[in-house]
Every structure is written in structure tokens, then in C-alpha cells.
Amino acid sequence: MAKHHFEDRLWHIMPPEHLNEWEREELIALIACFDRSLDDLILQQIAAIWPISTALCFSILEELEKTLQRIAPADVPEWVRRILQIFEAEGLRAARAFMEDADNIYFQRMRGQESLVFEEVAGRLLPYVRGLSSRNLQLEAGSSAATDTTTVFLPGEISVFADAKQNFLLYKLIATFQWVLIDKDLYCHKKADYPALCADVARHYSTTPASEEIYLTCFFNSFPHPEYAREVYCLLQAVRSASFLKEHLPGLMADLQGVFDYFASMECERQSSQPYDVVSGLRFWLLAVCLGSGKPEVSRETAEVIKAVESPQVTSLDVMKATFRLCTLHGGATPDSEFPAPFVFQGILQPAAAHRARLARREENRTQFVEALASLLLPAPEKSQGPPSEGEEGLSQQPLPDSGITLMQFEPDREEQSKESADEIRYIRLDDQDLDMPEDIQQLSRDITEDLGGIPSTYIDSARKMAGGGMAGRNGEAMEQSEEVSVGEKMYDEWDFRRQGFRKNWCYLIEKKITATKGSFVAATLEKYRGQIVQLKRQFEMMRTQHRFIKRQRDGDDVDIEALIEALGDARAGQAPSDRLFIRLLRDERDIATLFLVDMSSSTEGWVGNALKESLIILCEAMDSLGDRYAIYGFSGMRRTRNIIFHVKDFEETYTDEIRGRIAAIAPVDYTRMGAPIRHFTKILGQIDAKVRLLLILTDGKPEDYDDYKGEYAIEDTRHALIEAKSAGIHPFCITIDRQAQDYMAHMFGEINYAFINDVRKLPLRVPEIYRTLTS
């Protein structure tokens, strides 16, 4: 292609008037060094990059030559696509870093190796990391490894090795390493005298001590070359973590030999000349620790400093001091020397993000602590044993705690101690009474003390206020009565996914009776589905047959030897012997108890509500011929203080006209707050003696309440309540009516635990059908 022709095409993509002269020349010069056969390719790429960012376009062109030594021209578009993705997500710096990273995992994949992506490994690594840390850490994909102490970021893809197994091991190493860094307090969140050290450093270098909220940043900024101190600090922390891993997880480190060998060979390629500067020395030292091989030859003082951080007793303050030592030993680094990119498993230091995460956690701990303490201060709202008497009105009959509550803080001397050791806080004082702190509050106060050095008194004040206010609020709401009779109330926890814990006694649940109506609904339904009901009845009747041998029967297929012997014994001993001496094949031992829980939120108004009621009628007719025990309840909620469950039929009641009338009376009420009713009926079902206990929930979509019970929170609470039900030995199953299947359903209900119906008209017949498949 002639040069002129090429330039014409270039200016066609990139109007020359958008560039100054210097840029134009630079661009031409950059492109000139490529083989002309690549012109088309380059022009295409420029066309893609140019509109996004001029600066990026230059950077890419600068890197392209080097890149072409590693990948085939055909892979360049893919490479550019990836850079643009990173640019759009994280900006120019990240995109440049991606291009400059010589080990860039991306190139290896281009060479056709077996790569792994984050999504493939997350399911396996998440419980692994949580098990390691005993904390609910999150995993997320990021451009490189890092952690903010709440979330561990892993590269979106790893393809360093030709073998997927090795790539996985590298993923595992990265995740493990980030956990260790958190565990080793990488960001210096533990209380220590950081300001004094920062002042020392500043004095030494005659810099102005940086006033920064984040100690680590403040520390780095006290050096003449903060980047250098930062590099040294990260490497020292890595050495410390690696030697901990060597001791703590030897299996992992042994598996990783091949991985470390690779890093070591790359490192040797990069740096063949000795003597090492500090950074190179540290890098080789780190690899030597990982490999368990001989340490690099660095000066004796340097070796001593590095060796010291390998000790298990070392704190992050010590690592900072070691950083200072190394920097002074080497009289300040050459500021313009470029550091090699950190090893991929080391990750990137993110003090600001960690600080934000810390503040968020602090706030979360505060809310959680205040709520937990407040609920501890409330008198137990749950009534003792025995059936609740009818006509009780909310909590108004319970003695309310009044201003008589004075919550003492920890005794003054005790508070002193608690600064030393978080374990001291074991109890709180309420008037003269010492209350034992439940384990969750103890854990919280340990976390808070570790963070702040003690429990701020404002936390306790808020808890007291909440305990007082909460009661008043609940009482006020409970006063409003509807014509239905309240038959009892209970408190239930609610799951808050953000804290991975419960809001204690959060939901106030009231049970009400439904008064049967006498309308034409029942008759009309029975008429409408007459044929189907007959058929269903027959089908259900067939299900009664279930084969099982039962012992001690009056007649049967075989002699029950055990019973016979006992009876003979009894007879000889002059006792009336039992005549139950046979084993029989039993047909009707369907030991199933099912609770149907019906959504009565206002969104069911109209077709859906009607179809739900029809389903119930048809179902009950069929159930009658089956003989399974079942109960029916409705639910609806309005804020956490007013979750109502409506009693339609309990397990003892038989299906009568009265019950038919109650079904007919089901009508939409408020919102859908599912957690509390599910928890309540999990408890009820738990008390039923049956082989199989089924909780069948009929709803019309997303859980949602008037307050903040929405979106992810509501979904997660519902999901958690269902998991609780399951682990209580109950089989929850949800039938949900919606126009189209939603993404959240499989997550909320669990993949195999729900059926989705998009045509309301099909519902009445689908419900019994689902019940049939579920129980046979």
C-alpha cells in the first residue's frame, strides 16, 4: 500500500484537524515502524479506539510492537477489545497497566492455552475462602488481585499455564494470599502507635508529616519516595504471608511448586545481574520462601530485616518499621527506577478502598450491635407455652418496660480493662442485674473493640432508645384492629444479607381468623371444574397406595415373630396376650403433612386472587380423597410490625362448608413480606409428627413490603427463610404466578424447589397436579 494512500485512509478515520501537528507526526511515526501488511489491521483498530480515547490510542500503538512479538496479528483485535473493556471499566491507568504487564495472563491465553475464568472457580473458592477465614468474605472478579478486607478480588481470567489445573492452583493461591493479607492486617487496622512511627519517618527525611486519615498512606507519604516505600512494604508483607502459609497450609504450598518455579524463571529472566537492589532482593526472597529454597544474597543487614518479618509474632507495625529500616539502609531509592509489576498473587494495595470497607463495617457493626442490644433489653415478646387465648390485643396487655430501665454501661474499671482485652466484655448491667451477653453480641463487641478500642457509649444510648421506641411503635400499630380476631402473636428474626446475620426479633407476626362468607364462589367453582375434580379425586385416591410393612397387626401377610413371642410370653405369664401378631403390607401409610401458604398481598387482586382461591377449592376436594393432613393459611404484611397470617384451615380441622366459606373469604390485603410467615410455619410444621412435611407457598412474584423490604434484601430474607425451613427437615416448595420467569426465582427458591406458572387460568389445575408429583 502506498504511503499516501495509507495516510489518506488514516485521516479519513481520524480527521487531522482533531490533532495538533506534533500528534500527527507522532502517529505517523508510530505506524511507520510496522510491517505494511499490517496496515489494514492497524487502521481497523485505530478506528475502534480513536473515538474512545486519543491517549489510549497512542498507548496502544506504542505497546503494539512489543505485543506483536507475543501474539499473532489475528489476535490483536481481541487484545484491543480487552483493553477497551478495562479502559471503560477502570480508566486509562488500568488499561496501561494491563498492557505493560509483561506477564500478562492475557497473552498466554492468546497462545492457545487452557484458561480459567473467575465464574468457573468462584463456586468452589467462595466456601473455601470462607472456611479459611471463618468470615463471610465475598469474592469478586477484578482486573487484578486485591482486597478491601471485605471482598477479595480475583483476576477475571487466568491463563498463565497451559494446564487448567495449574491455572486453578494459581487462582487458589491468589485467594489464599489475599485472605492471609487480611488476616495479617495488611492495612494496619489494628490499634497501634502508627502516628509516632510516621513522625519518626518524617523527622528522618525532613518531610512534613502527612496528615492523612489512613495511617498506611500517611506512612508512605512521609517518605521522600512514597511509591518506593509502598513497594517495599508490600513485598515485606508478602514475605511474611508466604512464610505463614508455608507453616499453616503446607499442602497448598507444595502443590504450588510448579507455579512458583514459573514465577522464579520469569524473575531470573527479568533480572540476571547481581547485586540486587532492595526490591529485586525482596522479590527473590519472597520466591525463595515460597519454594523453600536458598535465600538470595543480599547484604547482612537487609537479610536480618527481612528475616525478622518471617516470625509469626510480627505485627503490621513491625512490618512498617522494617520498611523504614530497609529504606534507610539503602539511603533512599533512585526515584526514577521503575519497579517490576508485583507478582500476580501479591495483589494491588488499596488503602482507600480498605478504609471505606472498614468504615462500612463499623457502621454495620454499630447498627447490628445496637439492634441486638435493644432486643436484649426488650422483654421477651414470645408468650410461654399453652394456647394463646382469643381476643388478645397485640402487646397492650403485656407490661411495657418504662423509663425504669437504666442500662448501665460496663463498670468503669471494667471498661478500662476492655481496652486491653476484648474478651473482658462478657455482660452488661441492667439496673442491678447482670445480663449475660449472647454469643452474637459478644462477637460483635469483640469486633467493635478491636476496631475502636472499646464500645462507644453512644452505641449503648442508641440501643436503649431503640428498645424504648420500638416497643411504643409496635404497641401503637398493634392497636388498630380489624374485624378479624387476633389469636396470638409472635416475634421472628429477619435475615439481613448485608451483614450475613439476623435482625433479631424483627418481625411481629399476628394470627387472625378469617370469617367465612356465604357467596356463590364455592358453588360456581365446583360447577366450573366438575369434570376435573372427579378426575383429580380418582388420581389422588390412587396415590393412597404406598407399600410398606407394618408390624403388630391383627391380620396380615406374615407372622410377626417378635410380637408372637411377646404374646406367648404374656399368655404363659397369665397376661392377656395381644392379638396383633401379623405383619401387613400397608397401603395407606402416607405420612405427609402439608401446609399451604397463600399470598394475600394486594397484588393478587383480581384474576390471580381468584385463581388462587379456585385452586384451593379444587385442591381441597381432591385432598379429601387422599387423606393427607393439610392446613391452609394466608399471609400478608405491612412493615415489620404487622405481619399477618390468616387462619383458613389448621391440621386438625376437616374440610367442611365452613372451610369452603373461609377460602371464599380470602381477599387481598397489604404487601408480601415472606420471611416471617415462612419461619412461623416452619416452626408449626416442625411440631407436626409426620414423615414428610411440606410447605407449599403460593405467590404472585417478588416479595416486597412498604418499607425497605424490597429487592435484594427481601429476596435474600425469603431465600434464607426457605433454607432454614429445609434444614429443619421441611420441604418448602413455591408455586409462583408471574407473567414471565424472573432471574431471581431460581436463586430465591432454589432451582428444584419451585414451579412457575405464567398463565393464571392454568393455576387451578396445576396446583393439585404439582402436589401430586411432589408427593408421589
Added chain:
Amino acid sequence: MATTAMESKSQKIEEHLIVEKPFYLVQKNELTIGLAAYKHGIPLLLKGPTGSGKTRFMQFLAWKLGRPLITVSCHDDLSTSDLVGRYLIRGGDTFWMDGPMTLAVRHGAICYLDEVVEARKDTTVVIHPLADDRRELAIEKRGELLTASPEFMLAVSYNPGYQSVLKDLKQSTRQRFIALELNYPEASLEVEIVSHEAGVDENIARSLVRIAGMTRGLKDSGLPEGASTRLLIHSGLLIKEGIPPREACRATITEALTDDSELNAAIDEMVSAVF
């Protein structure tokens, strides 16, 4: 260990006496409380996850008290006759054979109902009069009413985390007992237990305990119960047999804990990180 009347034709109480001191490392105050409960004739309720040492503790307590220990593993087919006793025939003659409960009451032994929630409620009602200050056992078929001697003790165990069938004890039952919670022992103690019981060295035991620790905090990730001390002992035994640790742990821990493939994979990763 478990005895039902049908299995053991022997009614000899001596066989239930524990002569050799069982290996038991005290976790916290369980021994003091157990002894105090015995002294005052109050039955004992042991709560705790499976394999946390409840059975072993009872053996130790019985040995300490010098009383025979009769253990009944409860299941949902257990009948009142299985507990109290029944008439049997031998050589044309009938004779009454005491069930384990009766045997214990008569001889002032310790009767331990393991996993009591597994038994049907109508079976466990017989323990009610035994569990309060009447300390009586009615043998209806013989019209006999036994009053337990001061040496007799009733103990039951259940696992609050294991919520399969009738997950909870009724209040009316549980309020008769002194309750002791036996959780997994703390790490250093557990290391000692595992290395003693499996005969493996401390390093192996420590690694096993480390793995167990990782599996015990995964409730919210879908693993209701982590690896118990018992499982660790099993792993130790296999390792002692010369089976490579990773394989041993896969068989005794990973596969035993769950069938969920992702969790299995994660537990495998924990194992291979340690061994």
C-alpha cells in the same frame, strides 16, 4: 454399645460396668456439673453436634461414679417394651426380661438414651416419671412400680443442630433436666484427642483439626454441620493405615459431610491446602 432387649440375652448388669478408665479429656465444667446432677438425682441432658464426645463423656462419668452404663440408641421403631421389658419364652416357660431402662433402675445404673429425639414421643413418655422427683418406672405388664435407688441416673442426648424429624424436645421434657452443652473441643484439646484416639502424630492431628475448623463455619454457605471430632479420628485411622492424607480425608471428611458438588470441591481444596 447400644443395647436393646432383643439383642442382649444377658441381663447381667456387671457387663455394663466400665472397669477401665475411658480416655476422656475434660473440656470445661462438664464433669463438675455431671457429678453435681448425679448427687442431686437430677437427670442430665447432653446437647451438642454429633461426634463431639457426648457418649464418651457418659462413659467417663459412669466410670468416675463407678456405676454401670446402659446405653440405648434411640430410633423411631423403638417401642416401650424395648425400653421397659417383655415376657419371653424359653423351654416352654415364660420369663420376664427387663429392658435396659428397667435394668438400670433396678440396679442403680446410669441409663443413657442417645439421640432421644429420634424416638417416638409415645415411647419417651415412660421417662417422665423417672425424670422428675418421683423417680418411678411403671412396668404395666407386671403391675410393678419401681422406684429408682439414689444410684440410678437418667441421661439423654440430642443434637440441636440436627433438625431432621422431631427437631425439638418438648419443653415439658427438657425442663426436667440439667442441660450440658458439649461442643467440639478447643483446638489444642482436639489435637490431643485425635492423636490419642487415632494413634497419629501431633502434626497430622493438628492438620486434621485445622481442616475441621475450616469446615465448621460454613452454615450460611450451605453446610449445616462441619467435621466432627469423630470424623477426624476416622481420617487419622486411615492415615495411620498408610492411606495418603488427601485420600483419607476425602473418604472420611469431604464425602461424609455433603453431597453438594461445589461444597465438596471447596472442602477438597481445604484438605489439599493443609495436607
